[in-house]
Structures are given as C-alpha cells and as structure tokens.
Amino acid sequence: MSTLESIQARIEALQAKADALLAKESEGALQKIHELMSRHGLSISDIEGYSGARKKAGRPGSVKKQSTKQSTVAYQDPKTGATWSGRGRAPGWIANAKDRTKFAVGASEPGTKTKSKSGVATKRKKAGQPRGPQPALYRDPQSGATWSGRGRAPAWLASIEDRTPFLIG
Incomplete structure (x- = not known):
C-alpha cells in the first residue's frame, strides 16, 4: 500500500521530468526562431513593431475603450440616470423592455413621425409577425x-x- 509521502515523492519526480521536457522543447523552438530571424535578417525590434501594430488595430467586431468624454451612450434610464451603450448584455432596467426607444438618448418621443430616406414623414412600425402565442x-x-x-x-x-x-x- 502506498503512503502519502511516497505518492508525493513520485509526483515531485514526475513534475521534474515534465519541467525538463518542457525546457527541452522550448529550447528547440527558440533555436528555430533564432534561425528564422537570422535567415531573414530580422531583429527583436522588428518583431515588436509588427506585433504592436497588430494589437493596436484590434480584431474585427471588438469594441475599443473610449474615454468618458467620448463614450457612446445609446440608452439611459430616466429614473436613475444609468447608461448603456447598446452593446453586450443589457442591464436589468432595459432587459425586459419591449420597446427600447423610450430609453434612447437623443431620440424623439416614442410614436413620433420620422423622415425616411425619401424625405417623406412616416410613422415607424414593426415588421413581421408578432411573437408568442396568438x-x-x-x-x-x-x-x-x-x-x-x-x-x-x-x-x-x-x-x-x-x-x-x-x-x-
């Protein structure tokens, strides 16, 4: 029967082997990277410059953080003054609202007429069939x-x- 001390000793031995293998693999990868850099005449600053430009561009669909002066507030709770940009999970005060236009910042009163692309004033209406049981x-x-x-x-x-x-x- 194994004792706790013998099991811990085996764990330490296996961890040492795993660390040695990881170091060996890392050394091989670093040698390949060094070889490629010397073959193509690249320096570390070239790599840093390339990856730095990639990070600044961001990935498609990501939201860049903006300063508080330039934040885009799309909705505001009239009771508490809490705001929401319209992206991400909706806060509780607007999550169950069927018509979010009454919370829109800078929007006209709900049900008012708006001008379409042709310049003709029309009243907005929802398209499609109503949801839920009929x-x-x-x-x-x-x-x-x-x-x-x-x-x-x-x-x-x-x-x-x-x-x-x-x-x-």
Whole structure:
C-alpha cells in the first residue's frame, strides 16, 4: 500500500521530468526562431513593431475603450440616470423592455413621425409577425380544438378547402 509521502515523492519526480521536457522543447523552438530571424535578417525590434501594430488595430467586431468624454451612450434610464451603450448584455432596467426607444438618448418621443430616406414623414412600425402565442382563429365544433392560423394546420382542418365555417367570431 502506498503512503502519502511516497505518492508525493513520485509526483515531485514526475513534475521534474515534465519541467525538463518542457525546457527541452522550448529550447528547440527558440533555436528555430533564432534561425528564422537570422535567415531573414530580422531583429527583436522588428518583431515588436509588427506585433504592436497588430494589437493596436484590434480584431474585427471588438469594441475599443473610449474615454468618458467620448463614450457612446445609446440608452439611459430616466429614473436613475444609468447608461448603456447598446452593446453586450443589457442591464436589468432595459432587459425586459419591449420597446427600447423610450430609453434612447437623443431620440424623439416614442410614436413620433420620422423622415425616411425619401424625405417623406412616416410613422415607424414593426415588421413581421408578432411573437408568442396568438389567439385562436379556428375551432373544431366536434372536439373543441382550436388553431391560431399559424404553423401547420391540424388534421381536422388540413384537408378542408373552405375554412370559413370553422372561423371563430
């Protein structure tokens, strides 16, 4: 049976072997890097200059930090004055809002008319179908089953061409 001391001794021996292997691999990689640098006439300052320019450019889609004077505030809570840029996870005061335009900074009052690209004043409206459960439009008189008219028609209504007798109200 192994004792705690013998297990710890084995762990230390294995850790020493792992460190030696890592050092050997690192030495080989450094030799390759040195060989490539000398072959292409590069210095450390060339490498630092190249990687420094890469870091400054940033990666696509990243948000660069701005000073507080130039921060882009898209939304503001009228009660507390808390702000949000519109990027990242939405804070609690706006997360469940269906219409975020009332929190927009510098926006006109909700429901006001805006000018489109053609210069004609139009009222904004949401496109597409509403989300969530919809009220029933059709009812089966025999079973009492209902259908909202969205999605695939149920079996009791799928084969019927004239659906008007099944309309509710």
